[in-house]
Amino acid sequence: MEFKDKQSIYLQIADYVCEQIVLGQWPPGERIPSVRDLASTLEVNPNTVMRTYDFLQGKDIIFNQRGIGYSAAENAQKLILTFRRERFLETELPVFFKTMYLLDISLEDLQTRYQKFVAAEYPTTPNS
Template sequence: MEFKDTQAIYIQIADYICEQILLTKWQPEERIPSVRELAVSLEVNPNTVMRTCELLQQQEIIYNKRGIGYFISADAMKKIKQFKKDTFISNELPSFFRSMYLLDLDLDELKPHFEKFKKSNFN
C-alpha cells in the first residue's frame, strides 16, 4: 500500500479496511487479519495498526474478542457507508459542484462516464 503525505497513515489504513468491507472482501462477523499481520502486509509499525483498530472500534465498525482478535461488526457496512456519504457530501461534493458549474456540465453529461467507470473498475 502506498501512503499519501496528505493524511495520517492510521486513517489511510482505516480507509483500506473499510474498503475491504465495502467491496465484501471481508464479511460481517468475520475475523480480520491480526494487528501484526496487517502491520507486516502494509509495511507499517504495529502501533499504527493498533491506533487504526482503536479508531474503528470507537466507530463500532470492528469489535475485539479478547485473545482472539478483531471482528467486523454486523452493521459495519451500514456505518461505513453513512460515514463516507456524510464525509463525501461535506468535503468533496462542494468542490465537484464548483467544477461542474465552472465547466458548464450537468449531471446527465456525467452519467455515461460514471457507468463506464463502474464497468471498468468493478466488474
C-alpha cells in the same frame, strides 16, 4: 499500499479496512488481520494500525474479542456506508462541485460519463 500526503495514514488504512469489509473479503463476525499482520502487509508501524483499529472500534465498525482478536461487526457494512457517505457529501463533494463549476462541466456531461463508468466497471450490479 501507496499512501497519499493529504490524509493521515491511519485514516487511509481505515478506508482500506472498510473497503475489505464492504467487498466481503472480511465478513462480519469473522476475524480480520491482527495489528501486526496488517502492519506487516501494509509496511507500516503497528502503532499506526492500532490507531486505525481504535478509530474503527470507536465507530462500532470492528470489535475486539479478548484472546481472539478483531472482527467486523454484524452491521459493519451499513455503518461504513453511512460514515463514508457523510464524509463524501461533506468534504469531497463541495470540492468536486467547485471543480465542475470552474471547468464548466454540466450535470448532463457528468451523468453521461457516470453511466459509462458504471456500465464498464460494474456491469452485473443492480445499480446499473
